[in-house]
Amino acid sequence: MIRIYLIVFLFFALLGSQALAKTTVEWWQFWTDPSVKPTIQAIVDDFEKAYPDIEVKLTDLTWANGHEKIVIAFASGAGPDVLELGSDWIAQFAVAGHLRDLSDNLSADSNQYQGYSMATYDGRLYAKPWILGTRVLFANRDLLNQAGFEPDYLPVTLDHFKAATLRVSKLNGVYGWGSNTAEKHRLYKKYLPFFWTKGAQVFSDDGRYCVLSSDLAIQALQLYKDLHDSCGYVASQRGIEDAFLEGKIGFILSGDWLLKRIELEKREINFVTTLFPGLKFPGRSFMGGEFLAVNAASKNSEAAIKLIDFVTSAQAQVRFCKANRSANPSSKQAQQDEYFQSNPHLQTFVKQLSLSNHPPVDPDWVNIETIIEEAVEEALFGSGRPAEALRQARQKITDLKHR
Amino acid sequence: MRQSRASSLVLSLPWIVTFVLFWLFPLLYSLVMGFTDYRLLAPEFDWVGWSNYRELFADDDFLAALKNTFVFVLGTIPVTTVIALVLALLVSGGFKGRALFRAGYFLPSVTAMVVIALIFTNLYQRGGYVALLVQLAGLTPPEHGFLFDRATALYSIMAMDVWMSVGYYMLIFLAGLKAIPNELYEAAVLTGAGWWRSFRSITLPLLKPVALFIIMINSIKSFQVFVEVFVMTKGKFDTATAVYFIYEQGLQTEFRFGYASAAAYVLFVVIALFSIVQFILLRRRQALW
Numbered sequence: 297m298i299r300i301y302l303i304v305f306l307f308f309a310l311l312g313s314q315a316l317a318k319t320t321v322e323w324w325q326f327w328t329d330p331s332v333k334p335t336i337q338a339i340v341d342d343f344e345k346a347y348p349d350i351e352v353k354l355t356d357l358t359w360a361n362g363h364e365k366i367v368i369a370f371a372s373g374a375g376p377d378v379l380e381l382g383s384d385w386i387a388q389f390a391v392a393g394h395l396r397d398l399s400d401n402l403s404a405d406s407n408q409y410q411g412y413s414m415a416t417y418d419g420r421l422y423a424k425p426w427i428l429g430t431r432v433l434f435a436n437r438d439l440l441n442q443a444g445f446e447p448d449y450l451p452v453t454l455d456h457f458k459a460a461t462l463r464v465s466k467l468n469g470v471y472g473w474g475s476n477t478a479e480k481h482r483l484y485k486k487y488l489p490f491f492w493t494k495g496a497q498v499f500s501d502d503g504r505y506c507v508l509s510s511d512l513a514i515q516a517l518q519l520y521k522d523l524h525d526s527c528g529y530v531a532s533q534r535g536i537e538d539a540f541l542e543g544k545i546g547f548i549l550s551g552d553w554l555l556k557r558i559e560l561e562k563r564e565i566n567f568v569t570t571l572f573p574g575l576k577f578p579g580r581s582f583m584g585g586e587f588l589a590v591n592a593a594s595k596n597s598e599a600a601i602k603l604i605d606f607v608t609s610a611q612a613q614v615r616f617c618k619a620n621r622s623a624n625p626s627s628k629q630a631q632q633d634e635y636f637q638s639n640p641h642l643q644t645f646v647k648q649l650s651l652s653n654h655p656p657v658d659p660d661w662v663n664i665e666t667i668i669e670e671a672v673e674e675a676l677f678g679s680g681r682p683a684e685a686l687r688q689a690r691q692k693i694t695d696l697k698h699r
Numbered sequence: 700m701r702q703s704r705a706s707s708l709v710l711s712l713p714w715i716v717t718f719v720l721f722w723l724f725p726l727l728y729s730l731v732m733g734f735t736d737y738r739l740l741a742p743e744f745d746w747v748g749w750s751n752y753r754e755l756f757a758d759d760d761f762l763a764a765l766k767n768t769f770v771f772v773l774g775t776i777p778v779t780t781v782i783a784l785v786l787a788l789l790v791s792g793g794f795k796g797r798a799l800f801r802a803g804y805f806l807p808s809v810t811a812m813v814v815i816a817l818i819f820t821n822l823y824q825r826g827g828y829v830a831l832l833v834q835l836a837g838l839t840p841p842e843h844g845f846l847f848d849r850a851t852a853l854y855s856i857m858a859m860d861v862w863m864s865v866g867y868y869m870l871i872f873l874a875g876l877k878a879i880p881n882e883l884y885e886a887a888v889l890t891g892a893g894w895w896r897s898f899r900s901i902t903l904p905l906l907k908p909v910a911l912f913i914i915m916i917n918s919i920k921s922f923q924v925f926v927e928v929f930v931m932t933k934g935k936f937d938t939a940t941a942v943y944f945i946y947e948q949g950l951q952t953e954f955r956f957g958y959a960s961a962a963a964y965v966l967f968v969v970i971a972l973f974s975i976v977q978f979i980l981l982r983r984r985q986a987l988w
Contacts, residue, residue, distance in 0.1 A: 367954055
């Protein structure tokens with residue numbers, strides 16, 4: 297009888313030890329779209345097969361409140377092991393000590409990925425780039441033809457671009473340019489390509505002074521305002537894209553999600569994608585992205601880093617991009633995949649990504665972005681004076697940095 | 700007796716615990732936070748005395764949000780109250796199909812605010828139905844849509860709020876109307892009083908407690924307006940209200956919980972003062988009536 301008890305005890309002890317041996321990594325991520333989530337789950341399943349001693353617990357966040365949830369989790373000392381973070385948040389969380397310094401773990405493969413600079417603060421690396429994003433110019437080819445341009449014409453300089461938008465807007469019921477209304481987190485991303493293309497900067501080279509109201513920045517905002525006032529179809533990003541797809545707008549600045557929409561909705565629109573115009577072709581666009589980071593409080597950081605490496609591998613990125621129709625994997629190897637090479641629109645995005653700037657990596661960027669956005673809003677919808685709006689914004693940013 | 704007290708206490712305990720944990724404690728904790736520079740991402744904080752309050756009254760964004768909140772409250776409450784009363788009088792009659800009208804007017808009140816806000820966002824857009832109606836009336840709608848224009852955005856949200864709220868308050872007025880004894884109207888008819896005289900001398904005075912209740916709860920609700928602004932404009936185009944400001948400060952930009960708590964307490968005091976003044980004024984008028 298004692299022997300039976302002993303066997304049963306050993307059996308359960310063995311089961312228990314097996315369960316204990318498995319490490320659970322919790323991952324908070326934002327991809328809830330039904331066309332993408334199964335691919336995320338499949339990548340996780342493959343990871344679990346490759347690492348049988350690690351189990352992944354996925355938690356979905358939404359862009360509406362994901363940032364709040366992460367902040368609250370950090371403040372309460374909890375939170376997952378792995379987090380998907382927007383590039384704007386990394387410095388903020390790193391400075392507060394909530395992200396694990398991954399410099400020793402990731403720096404070896406930094407040449408194989410784009411976007412590491414967005415995750416580097418004070419010389420240390422806090423996250424690994426996953427899926428990046430940029431904006432390119434979408435042009436309605438039919439409207440350009442109707443406006444009398446050569447069949448393959450595309451504007452290459454900002455002057456040409458302005459002239460082309462005005463010419464297209466002469467067509468009946470057509471607008472030259474899709475101009476964003478005062479939408480949070482969107483409007484500044486539309487102004488910054490003009491700002492960077494003109495050569496303006498938010499901070500001086502040494503990072504000590506805010507130079508937001510430089511002559512170049514004012515010229516850029518004046519140009520943006522001219523487009524807005526003279527031929528802008530003013531609406532939300534969604535509204536602008538709707539109007540573009542209905543053939544009401546000549547040019548819009550948009551991301552790869554629009555390609556996905558055109559494909560999924562089977563829209564019949566004769567459009568082309570091109571690099572953002574420059575002083576000399578091409579100009580600079582806006583770059584951001586999704587990064588994977590490890591919570592500083594994680595007790596499973598080794599397993600967490602394994603998961604990050606697996607998810608950001610070239611193979612997994614191509615798989616993800618195909619499901620999401622994303623154009624910008626961070627992996628340079630993934631960018632060479634046939635999927636991206638064979639599609640001219642995806643190629644435009646891949647090229648533009650290397651011709652894009654990202655906002656300064658600054659723990660206060662979320663506030664600075666709001667201040668810049670309010671300045672653009674003021675110039676477009678308020679006082680109408682770009683120089684004054686930018687000067688006030690510069691003062692606010694200076695005060696913020698002093699505080 | 701002692702056993703009965705003990706069992707009462709035990710039975711009340713779940714409510715008491717919930718009240719203390721989720722209401723009283725946060726309320727007192729945020730009062731204390733209002734005197735600190737506590738930020739969510741930086742757990743260490745210092746006592747700053749009245750500095751948050753001083754900063755608030757020098758903060759243009761807060762003052763603008765407070766102004767917008769007052770415009771919202773003072774603009775919506777009289778309109779909502781009057782329309783609710785008129786609707787209550789209309790549907791209190793004995794005509795056929797009145798139940799349908801009552802249900803129809805009440806329906807928006809039981810619909811989720813987010814859903815209504817999204818529907819109105821579409822209605823208010825460039826080329827939307829509201830713009831078409833305005834054009835039919837011979838007026839010019841805002842070029843980019845009602846919510847994308849500083850002159851119309853806040854008023855558009857207010858109009859939606861009135862549309863959404865009147866049904867609920869109509870129902871309360873209706874209950875008040877039903878409680879008025881019919882004998883009073885019969886006596887008025889016998890003394891030769893017309894509809895207007897009966898309304899002024901019987902209906903209105905007897906509805907005063909109901910009106911006071913409606914104005915009070917509507918004021919408190921309106922001072923806390925948030926969802927409409929969050930969904931429709933994100934505080935842009937001069938629509939940021941006090942609660943939206945608190946949300947922005949506490950959970951969106953700098954996570955300044957201390958500062959946001961101070962702003963919440965300013966709003967609390969404003970609502971309390973407003974309610975007391977309303978209560979005194981309406982009570983005094985009731986005595987006169």
